[in-house]
Amino acid sequence: MCGRYAFFSRPSEVRRRLEEEGMPSQEAPDDNEVRQTYNFAPGSFGLVYRADVPDYGAGQRERDGEAKGKDKTESEDDAMNKAAAAVEYSNMTEEEQLNKVTADAESNIHPTNYKLQAMKWGLVPFWTKRNPDYGSMMKTINCRDDSLIENKGMWNTMKHRKRCIVICEGFYEWLKKHGGKEKLPHFVKRKDGQLMCFAGLWDCTKFEDSEEKLYTYSIITTDANKQLQFLHDRMPVILNNGSDEVRTWLDPGRAEWNKELQSLLKPYQGELECYPVSKDVNKVGNNSPSFVVPLNSSENKNNIANFFGNQKKAAQTEEMESEATRQATDAVRSKESQVKHEPNDDATLNQDGGDSNAPVPAPVKPISNDTKHSSAVKREHSWSRDGDTADGAGEPLMKSQKMDDHGSIEEGDADVLQENQSEGSLEQTAGRSRRKTRSATSNLSPKGRAAKGGGERNKKITSFFTK
Incomplete structure (x- = not known):
């Protein structure tokens, strides 16, 4: 599963990077609409990339399994619009009807627009009337790939019409040790340094006591690949940025679930980096850049080898500074010695020792x-x-x-x-x-x-x- 990930880039920066990878977006949220943290937890607003389709998703508005969730007023308006369009079409001449059919066909071949959008992690289905508690939301942060094979269940509507990509830098997984009593966090990221694109599902709902729409999402998981099997038996579905897989997954023209879409949900075959990180990431409220740094890295302050290395480095620095000070002192003393032994005709004797020149001792008389x-x-x-x-x-x-x-x-x-x-x-x-x-x-x-x-x-x- 995937219960925590890292997302610390601004949406404006993500937009630029995705465009360079062949994933343009016509819209993007403001930087303050998305939480940027090294410890991204469920319930936070993350960044989602999807096709620019209505809130009911791709395809036609009326679909099996969604009628009970439709807004009544909106359904009546659609029916009236269709009736008016039919009357208008019937009143056209044959030439006008032909031109309209041609225009509609050309509009359908125009490129699909995509956008970046801020959504809350933990999918809430469109038919939900009240805001669910945290426990209920945690049950929908992930969606198993095998639960999408059959055309039934809560994910049925979303898999047909509301597919998306969840953007992040990498995700955390915990290695169980000593019979599960101890869990050591690991961070997983792409070896090429690109953003991670998780296959996901999204939905939109509006509660009874609110006029605001709530957009939420879930991350699809699959079997772990060979590299991560030691860590966990599940992992997120990772799609290559700007690939045909991404375009197929997001294509709004594919409003029916099929084997081609199901085949995209497979373990990642690319190169990943996986390494243990600080246990401080276990607490949701913690946030630090060190969470994505290897635990045994020289850049990690929590590394005990680093402590002794820094002590040794400090001792060497202190020794070098002491040697430099000693050399400077010797140079000053040598200069003073040269000045003291050089004859100075202008020097005056001062028996009180007030002058810089030492007083000349009195001569000793010989003893008879x-x-x-x-x-x-x-x-x-x-x-x-x-x-x-x-x-x-x-x-x-x-x-x-x-x-x-x-x-x-x-x-x-x-x-x-x-x-x-x-x-x-x-x-x-x-x-x-x-x-x-x-x-x-x-x-x-x-x-x-x-x-x-x-x-x-x-x-x-x-x-x-x-x-």
Whole structure:
């Protein structure tokens, strides 16, 4: 069956495309009269192509099976018109009668006019007096081809006189999986990209409580071809655009059902494309261009492979942008380095660092041999505070101790120690008592130096710097 299809083209565009395919139309509805959607559902107004015939269809007005649906006033008018025409004809001369017969014959061989018309999907027979409910309408959205073989049933009048073509881009069908618990939608379209032309039937009715006419249609279905048998056992009857099949099907001169018309209702032999699409199409209210895009296509945002592909692409783009930024930064740094090393006679010194040029450091004075020892002592010696000791042994210096030439402390007069302090070998803090300090030329405590003895072990450390 066919319960949903896609029709997203404007009627004006459809008219142009059909004319290019040998299906001209003298009339077409406005674009806003037809619903354009990727999820066309029953009850919507679609686009139908048919012969420009009266609302009762092709052929003569009075036909078997339609008398009960005729409008009484219209039937009386037809009878009066025929009677008047007969009287007029009888009053003509033989020459006038011959001319009239010739004119009528020429009018019958004129090409048939066709038109595009907006109709509602879900056929309502002409004899219906009240607007049917949705459930009743759903029963007539499709018409089986085998139900048209015999000249009986509700479709009998329509198949004789009211045949049409339903225009769309493609149709949906659902594949049942897991015992029917899950249904995966598939979209079917022509491989050549042309519009699809379904064989259909139409009718016109007017309800008792309304003065407006309602035009409706149904899509004829047949057995599925080999390509679609995996999907469903039925498919719409598809006729090739502008073909002899279309002209035969729509010919208003064929007002009697016959085997030739029945033979047109067969599985499509052309090439089709069929692929799974998004499950969002299951809901009638949804509408998106992605519904006609293959589910595993790179163009489909719902494709999970697309997600990781986009992530990879984004990472590559980010990496390229980072590399470009790094190269630009390196170029700027290289340019700054070249500017920094180029001589600039106009550059001024700014010790505060306010200028773009870095301040020149002050020159370092050389240290003489006479001051090397005292400078080293100043850097190494400091008084301990709050009872801490200057050496690692934890023994306080006595006032009576002094340093010998090798850096060791000897017993002696406190004045000698004071003299050494005035030369810069020790720092003095006012108001504090003198305490023991570590030797400037040895890292050993007095006990350690006594234990190790003199000689090579007690060589002055300052002799290393004088070399």
